[in-house]
Amino acid sequence: MKPAFERHDDGIRMQLRSEEVDLLQRMRDELQAVLAAEDPDDPVRQRLFPSAVSQDDDADQELRRLIHDDLLRSRLDALDALAGYLDRAHRQRGRYVTDLVEEEPAIVLGTLNDIRLALASRVGLDVLEHREFVTDQTTQTTLAVMDWFGMWQEQLLVAMDPESARHYDEGHDLDELDDLEG
């Protein structure tokens, strides 16, 4: 099966089936709407704008206030950029293909991660930790989408930063890693 993301020329090729494009666009639209709504009680927002300072509520509030606007802006800009990458796709052998260059793969990686975080916030921590007991279709679908987008992230990381995608049991003995401590 062709990966959704793979190295191509000097960049990374995104190649999605039409139902994958539809899914990604829908998830993109939903996250954009949540961010635009600016509802502070929304668990998605709470996860995407989390605690910043431990053991000092005043300092935490202050730093979160400082961080908030730029963080919101960069997330919204990334979602806009993703829409653009999908729009400029051309059809090739049954896929919608976009060649991503420069910072574009990193932007896509971030949007996929934000979408997964948002989906996780919707289903709740208990569900994530006990997913084997999940019976309702909607939640199962959400978990499946999270897994699918997680697979895309892995493919993208293999293409962008192969070093990060090495498995811990390949090459390095964990004791060897301990020697790297000061």
Place this chain on the structure above:
Amino acid sequence: MSTLTLPRLAGPAAAPVAEPDVDTNTDIRPDGPWDVIVWDDPVNLMTYVVHVFRKVFGFPEPVARKLMLDVHHHGKALVATEPREQAEFYVQQLHGYGLQATMQRTS
């Protein structure tokens, strides 16, 4: 609902990979060093966390991987100890990548 915003209480904190010389804690600046902590969460992929540590801190892969495993196994890890502004910068970067990170005064 989701408790993902609350840092989980963890077991023993991981030892920092590169600890500053303890004597530097005798500086007389009113605002001493701050620890940057990354907390475990059930969503971020291990591969992704390694990538983020490489990008934000410039760590070589084995160091980034070791820290990621510390977060994964111990619930949290100390990733940096810095003056306040630098620590704030790191927290902001890490939040941008979707990690749960907080800063606290170095004890």
